[in-house]
Amino acid sequence: MIETEDLRKEFRAGRAGIVRRRSGRAVTTAVDGLTLAIPPGRVTGLLGLNGAGKTTTIKIIATLLRQTSGTVRVDGLDPLRDPNAVRRRINLIAGGERMVYARMTGRENLWYFGQLYDVPRGVLRPRIDELLALVGLDAAADTVVERYSRGMAQRLSIARGLINDPAYLLLDEPTLGLDAPIARDLRRVVARLAREGKGVLLTSHYLAEVEELCRHVYVIGDGRHLTEGSPAELTARTGCHRRVRVTVAGHSARVESAVAAFAGRLGARADVEVAENGDMTVSLSHPDEIAGPLTMAIVDAGGTLAGLEVAEPSLEDAILTLNDEAGLVTA
Numbered sequence: 001m002i003e004t005e006d007l008r009k010e011f012r013a014g015r016a017g018i019v020r021r022r023s024g025r026a027v028t029t030a031v032d033g034l035t036l037a038i039p040p041g042r043v044t045g046l047l048g049l050n051g052a053g054k055t056t057t058i059k060i061i062a063t064l065l066r067q068t069s070g071t072v073r074v075d076g077l078d079p080l081r082d083p084n085a086v087r088r089r090i091n092l093i094a095g096g097e098r099m100v101y102a103r104m105t106g107r108e109n110l111w112y113f114g115q116l117y118d119v120p121r122g123v124l125r126p127r128i129d130e131l132l133a134l135v136g137l138d139a140a141a142d143t144v145v146e147r148y149s150r151g152m153a154q155r156l157s158i159a160r161g162l163i164n165d166p167a168y169l170l171l172d173e174p175t176l177g178l179d180a181p182i183a184r185d186l187r188r189v190v191a192r193l194a195r196e197g198k199g200v201l202l203t204s205h206y207l208a209e210v211e212e213l214c215r216h217v218y219v220i221g222d223g224r225h226l227t228e229g230s231p232a233e234l235t236a237r238t239g240c241h242r243r244v245r246v247t248v249a250g251h252s253a254r255v256e257s258a259v260a261a262f263a264g265r266l267g268a269r270a271d272v273e274v275a276e277n278g279d280m281t282v283s284l285s286h287p288d289e290i291a292g293p294l295t296m297a298i299v300d301a302g303g304t305l306a307g308l309e310v311a312e313p314s315l316e317d318a319i320l321t322l323n324d325e326a327g328l329v330t331a
């Protein structure tokens with residue numbers, strides 16, 4: 001289990017050119033009292049807007065940054081006292097960063113990183129083959145990475161992150177900028193690793209990805225814990241409702257005012273968007289079954305239905321609501 005307790009990280013801006021407060025040096029509190037648990041055999045999510053403190057938290061756990069206060073334990077080990085033992089148990093994959101060497105082949109990269117982790121040669125050789133197969137790069141194993149597509153390089157990064165057979169994998173935006181099918185393949189690999197017993201900490205701006213993979217999610221804002229739970233619990237707790245979207249052919253002021261009156265009677269707010277072709281899309285969230293009465297109101301006002309969609313509340317709805325409630329805005 002990875003556990004953090006009351007973790008706190010302040011950055012002090014000391015370099016020239018950075019505006020200082022009159023009281024002294026400017027301080028940014030990136031992580032402000034986070035207590036997290038990342039058990040084995042599960043994908044745990046860490047969500048927050050830009051600047052919420054996710055990457056800083058991950059870097060502290062990965063021994064790349066030192067906390068200002070609070071503790072981290074990795075299977076009971078303190079990264080400050082036993083960094084090497086902790087590094088053998090964890091690995092980090094950050095989507096936005098190039099973490100493999102372009103001039104080497106995929107296999108050479110894995111060999112190089114395996115040696116950095118002191119993986120015995122007899123273990124490393126078969127492990128490289130297994131990992132190349134796991135991420136679907138066996139055919140490209142001996143091609144230099146500069147000839148890889150972005151998705152292939154990213155998959156190689158995943159294999160690199162597994163080269164020391166870590167018990168815990170820290171994934172910071174692992175599918176950033178990847179095409180949908182490649183991202184989906186990566187998600188399958190991550191789900192499989194968790195099923196096989198690895199503990200995974202995932203940050204991602206793709207909330208559908210978090211919803212699919214994570215059994216437990218921490219939501220943070222301005223470095224602080226906002227809430228936690230399974231995606232379903234978070235959605236239920238924030239009181240998000242099913243959203244009904246009705247598309248009406250052509251724009252009609254009469255339909256629009258009928259929709260506004262309908263929403264007003266429910267004490268809800270209807271969002272109306274008008275597309276370039278003039279079609280109107282009305283969307284409304286409510287706990288009751290409103291698809292029928294809403295479409296009736298539209299038809300009664302002379303509208304012609306062109307589409308109807310009922311979407312269950314998503315983690316994205318919940319996170320938007322939480323951030324609104326906490327008064328947070330994107331950095």
Ligand SMILES: Nc1ncnc2c1ncn2[C@@H]1O[C@H](COP(=O)(O)OP(=O)(O)OP(=O)(O)O)[C@@H](O)[C@H]1O
Nearest residue numbers: 011028029030048049050051052053054055056057
């Ligand atoms: N090296 C640093 N020096 C000073 N401030 C920093 C440093 N690294 C991060 N910060 C600040 O700490 C806060 C948290 O940043 P962090 O990168 O951890 O957030 P994040 O949640 O990962 O954001 P994003 O989603 O944009 O990646 C931000 O206000 C950021 O500007």
